[in-house]
Amino acid sequence: MNKDCENWLLTPAAMGRVDDAAARSGMNSYGLMEKAGQAVSAAALRLFPGARRFVVLSGPGNNGGDGYVTARALSEAGAAVSIFRLGDPSRLKGDAATAFAHCLLDGDDLDAYQPWAGDVVVDAIFGAGLDRPVPDTVRHVIERVNVASIPVIAVDLPSGLDGRTGRVLGAAFTAVHTVTFMTRKPAHVLLPGRRLCGSVEVYDIGVPMRIVAGEAGCVRVNSPSEWQYEFPSEGLESHKFSRGHLTVFSGPAAATGAARLSAAAGLRIGAGLVTLASPTAALETNAAQLTAVMLKAIDNPSDLAVYLDDPRHNAFVIGPGFGIGERTRAFALALKDRLVVLDADAITSFRDEPNALFNAFSGGDFRLVLTPHEGEFARLFPDLATDERQSKIERALAAAVRAHAVIVYKGADTVIAAPDGRVLVNDNAPAWLATAGSGDVLAGMIGGLLAQGMPAFEAAAAGVFLHGKAGTAAGRGLTSEHLITSIER
CATH class of the missing domain: 3.40.50.10260 (YjeF N-terminal domain)
Structure with missing residues (x-):
């Protein structure tokens, strides 16, 4: 060939x-x-x-x-x-x-x-x-x-x-x-x-x-040749502040595990600093489980606004275990000028008003990465999800254009699409990646690469490919904790 x-x-x-x-x-x-x-x-x-x-x-x-x-x-x-x-x-x-x-x-x-x-x-x-x-x-x-x-x-x-x-x-x-x-x-x-x-x-x-x-x-199979030139390198002069600061938002005390998985994956993929932004009521629960990941109490949009005053907080993951509703929407919209991965609950929170999300991120370079599985895709893009005339590639691309976002349309045949027409189809993910927490790990990996300066499309493509590679290395019967230890840059 x-x-x-x-x-x-x-x-x-x-x-x-x-x-x-x-x-x-x-x-x-x-x-x-x-x-x-x-x-x-x-x-x-x-x-x-x-x-x-x-x-x-x-x-x-x-x-x-x-x-x-x-x-x-x-x-x-x-x-x-x-x-x-x-x-x-x-x-x-x-x-x-x-x-x-x-x-x-x-x-x-x-x-x-x-x-x-x-x-x-x-x-x-x-x-x-x-x-x-x-x-x-x-x-x-x-x-x-x-x-x-x-x-x-x-x-x-x-x-x-x-x-x-x-x-x-x-x-x-x-x-x-x-x-x-x-x-x-x-x-x-x-x-x-x-x-x-x-x-x-x-x-x-x-x-x-x-x-x-x-x-x-612009439609290709995902492979390192598609994003390697943008992959972050580590020189002798590198230090933790030069490798970006990822923030992952935690859910309440009874739903903190998903965000910790994302945070650990972001750290493993190379982010210099990772902070878990936690409700005060969940601080003790999270503190008992964290070592290298830092912890910050953020309860409401006012707390978040103060946190955003520091421009070094450059990439964010919101959604894993965070909860569905108005508070989630408010937090996501507050991040409109930053690099953001929206996953899980954060996607579902916009099912009744997706245009509020799309409009917030509509200007300038695309900064938003959406990582829906089939059901979440249908909540944000119901007309596209039910259009049997279109392939998954065509649906993902149409969604990317509408949302002005990189779409990671998950599945065994994950499709990564950008508003500029580029599309990659991933084919290296083993079947056993379909396990609890796997998507949280992927969101953290993409967020960690965004923090290190990768453009949104390349960060999403690299995250998806390396996620599949880690799943293969971890082997059958993997857990998401084991998946994180198998991540290789």
Whole structure:
């Protein structure tokens, strides 16, 4: 895979324009199809050298053409191959028709396929271009294959997935491996598509990078290369005051743990100083649990105004365990000129008047980071949450523009979006990160990076990636306390 584009995500429409541009440039488009099919054949032989039979399911378009090349290559390698096709192959056009003509194997109608023990299916029916529910003939075959637990290698994308949104369109194959070309598509990283793709192999079939780059927008997979240049460094001259001061707001005495997790994570990620701003009634509870994190009594907006007189208090986290209501809204709005992470209760507090929050942070550079899970996103952006036409990427970006904030739309496929159009999709988080307190740790990590001077988008992206990395290092059965000790800069 070409390193220049390993993080790019191109929609099926954008990839179609890449294919058209490649053909207009004078490239042999059938030669690209030949390379694609040969790559799928090589993957099938590598992964399943003992297959009793390779079953190639070919569709009516170019994905089916890739399938015919694959079938011919597998047969030439000495493998047993059967072809089942959707539609009349005499109606194929262009490169797909050429691929069919070069494949001299007999085939049968798709609905005639009955799985055998020892089969390996190569799914080349639709690929990434599907945008409507699969026809019944395909749905029935998908159901038979899935019930029989036949291994599936998908060409470009498991048939039945929407390549733009990752949603299942009626029914979809569950692949063990997917071979795609030039770049990944959104459905390779968005759920449920990511789960149905298995391992994903990106094969460079030779389209020039200048052509691919012409369609590559601002949507990428999250990785250190996207934010490393803004990551805080520690020189010999560094001291605690130069590394920023993070403040985390604590809830009442019976709800202090979430804020302490955030504070500890902010300190662990490198903030020079961390203060837990606590109600007076919770001071004793918090003091009994704190060492390196400082403690400050702040009960009301007046106390907060005095605290804000010190400009060295440059980054804030509010929400974890803080409580829902007017006091939370007042505290959040008082921070409108600072770098702020709003999480949990602070997000929910604005469900009835989200514009009050958005307007407060609307001017200048974006300073606000919102970290909603699915339910919290729906409370702030109910119209976006219910819009089935949009992908999670598109919903997060629309929310970022509306809120003038960086959106960390959490989940196994967390999406980080900025108002300027940049979007990253995170794919390194293990399933066991879904545990109590994990989101509080993430909020503290982002806040700690903001305190050290990272711009909001880069701080959010780095926090999400390093959170996933820490979860992997901590291993199955982690607790949030263990997660914090696994954070590495």
